[in-house]
Amino acid sequence: MSATRPRPRRLINGVIEDVDASVLKLGPEFDVKQVSHDGEEMPLIALNLSEVRLLMMAAMRQRTREMNGQGGGYDEMEQDDMDEEELLSSNQIVRKTQEYLSIFARFRDEDTVSAVEHILKTPENADLHPFEIAQLGSLSCEDAEEAKTLIPSLANKKSDQELQALLDSLRRYG
Numbered sequence: 425m426s427a428t429r430p431r432p433r434r435l436i437n438g439v440i441e442d443v444d445a446s447v448l449k450l451g452p453e454f455d456v457k458q459v460s461h462d463g464e465e466m467p468l469i470a471l472n473l474s475e476v477r478l479l480m481m482a483a484m485r486q487r488t489r490e491m492n493g494q495g496g497g498y499d500e501m502e503q504d505d506m507d508e509e510e511l512l513s514s515n516q517i518v519r520k521t522q523e524y525l526s527i528f529a530r531f532r533d534e535d536t537v538s539a540v541e542h543i544l545k546t547p548e549n550a551d552l553h554p555f556e557i558a559q560l561g562s563l564s565c566e567d568a569e570e571a572k573t574l575i576p577s578l579a580n581k582k583s584d585q586e587l588q589a590l591l592d593s594l595r596r597y598g
Contacts, residue, residue: 474536553577
């Protein structure tokens with residue numbers, strides 16, 4: 425199947441829903457505006473692998489504190505000294521996900537992840553979809569051509585020079 429042809433995703437109400445990343449037709453999960461459980465409209469949040477890794481580590485630290493009876497009063501230094509392996513739960517899915525993120529998360533610490541997020545969300549990148557932002561933060565593209573091949577929807581949004589400048593800025597942190 426050609427990379428530019430949409431692929432069927434699933435059957436919804438008797439209709440096959442197509443997906444096509446080159447035009448950001450990614451399915452209802454990636455609509456820019458989502459409806460919450462209480463009916464409120466909220467913006468889509470798409471996380472890059474480094475952000476997911478940090479969130480999982482924070483959740484695992486919190487779980488460890490709760491299991492040790494520490495609740496909310498904990499020593500920040502003790503939290504940061506916890507080894508990644510110590511934080512892994514016995515749940516195999518969580519462990520495998522954490523292993524994957526440890527290998528593929530591009531940026532390691534909270535300050536770097538914040539700096540990268542700041543770069544990707546500057547006004548000159550306001551035209552980027554949250555999915556594109558997450559992909560740029562996750563993938564380690566060497567040049568604009570590679571980025572446009574892996575994220576086809578960028579082709580109509582950024583010139584090669586603009587995209588290369590963005591990739592060079594990201595590379596400084598990774």
